[in-house]
Amino acid sequence: MPDNDNIASVPKIELKGVCKSFGPKVVLQDLNLTIGHAESVVVIGGSGTGKSVLIKSILSILRPEKGSIRIDGKETVGLSGRLRDAHLAKFGMLFQGSALFDSIPVWKNVAFKLIQANRVPRKEAKDRAMATLASVGLGSDVGMLSPAELSGGMQKRVALARAIAARPEIIFFDEPTTGLDPIMADVINELIVKCVRELGATTLTITHDMASARKISDRIAMLHEGHIVWEGPKRDIDHSGNPYVDQFINGRAEGPIKMQVRKL
Numbered sequence: 001m002p003d004n005d006n007i008a009s010v011p012k013i014e015l016k017g018v019c020k021s022f023g024p025k026v027v028l029q030d031l032n033l034t035i036g037h038a039e040s041v042v043v044i045g046g047s048g049t050g051k052s053v054l055i056k057s058i059l060s061i062l063r064p065e066k067g068s069i070r071i072d073g074k075e076t077v078g079l080s081g082r083l084r085d086a087h088l089a090k091f092g093m094l095f096q097g098s099a100l101f102d103s104i105p106v107w108k109n110v111a112f113k114l115i116q117a118n119r120v121p122r123k124e125a126k127d128r129a130m131a132t133l134a135s136v137g138l139g140s141d142v143g144m145l146s147p148a149e150l151s152g153g154m155q156k157r158v159a160l161a162r163a164i165a166a167r168p169e170i171i172f173f174d175e176p177t178t179g180l181d182p183i184m185a186d187v188i189n190e191l192i193v194k195c196v197r198e199l200g201a202t203t204l205t206i207t208h209d210m211a212s213a214r215k216i217s218d219r220i221a222m223l224h225e226g227h228i229v230w231e232g233p234k235r236d237i238d239h240s241g242n243p244y245v246d247q248f249i250n251g252r253a254e255g256p257i258k259m260q261v262r263k264l
Contacts, residue, residue: 010073012037012170012202013058018067019226020053027053028064029226035202042205042213042234044248045223046257051206054223055172058204059091060084071170089117092168092201096175098159100147107133107143110161118166132161135198136191153184157191164195171196173205177212189215210249213237222248224257 013035020028027050035041043051056062058069060079069076071090079087092113100109110129114120120128130140136157147155156176163171176192177185189212196203196216207213213220214234221231222245230242237249247255 011035011070012039012072013204014068014070014073015054015058016068016070018057018064018069020050020057020062020064026226028057031067031223031227033221033228033231035204038200038202040196040203040205040216040218042207042217042220043223044207044210044213044220046208046248046259049223050226051223052174055174055204055206059172060087090169091172092163092166092170093172094156094159094163094174094176096178098147098155100155100158100162102147104146105143106138106145106147106150106158109147109158110143110165112162113166129161129165132165133158135164135195136161152179153187156180156184156188160188160191160195164199164201167199169201171199171201171203173203173207173216175207175209176205176216177207177209182211185209185212186215192216 011034013033015031015033018028018031019026031054043054045051053062057064060076064077067077071087076087101112107126107129110132111120111125114125114128115122130143133140133143138154138157138161142150142154147158150158173192177188180188193216205213205216214237217234219231220234220237221228222242223229224244230240230245232240237245240246243256247257253259
């Protein structure tokens with residue numbers, strides 16, 4: 001029998017000294033980040049600071065030049081073949097802009113991983129897709145529509161349903177409230193909290209939206225110039241004592257973060 005206490009003591013996700021460059025451009029630089037089991041961590045930071053590269057590196061889509069990325073204590077850098085497939089099976093993801101397939105109905109979008117990767121029989125996959133849609137507040141009639149027939153908020157709910165349908169251990173949320181009005185954004189945030197709690201999943205979210213970060217996180221980390229410059233419980237974000245965090249969360253033009261503006 002596995003020792004549950006020992007399992008819980010090993011971080012679900014652990015990055016140590018991760019470096020990733022594209023030619024001369026250094027994107028991640030000695031990045032360290034630890035996420036515990038069933039913990040929700042939100043990474044904030046400006047555009048181009050490496051948030052998406054961070055997620056792609058954890059997924060083994062990109063391979064860092066240096067450093068370690070461990071899932072459940074097991075090294076994942078350099079995985080290939082069946083080992084990489086088994087690694088990816090642990091993840092679900094809600095993509096920025098939802099990224100639904102327009103050519104298939106909603107229920108097939110939700111069931112896509114179940115059918116294509118998990119080889120779940122079509123009828124069972126459809127039933128699970130419909131049940132998952134119901135869990136995000138969408139009726140069975142929505143399952144038969146095409147994504148183009150849905151509003152932005154409904155598309156985001158479908159994308160959330162797709163992310164959780166296979167009951168993943170880890171879920172990534174990439175700018176989950178982008179393009180939504182404040183009320184719908186709060187609805188999506190509430191659904192994320194509800195669904196993640198029910199699954200007991202570990203989550204990593206990247207976002208610019210501080211309202212979303214405050215709502216869905218246990219802990220917030222700020223990424224700047226390729227490394228984490230601050231991290232702590234969300235309750236500490238407003239008195240972090242960190243000038244980068246202070247500038248970012250208050251949306252100030254003046255401060256240590258310098259925006260690159262092309263002069264005409």
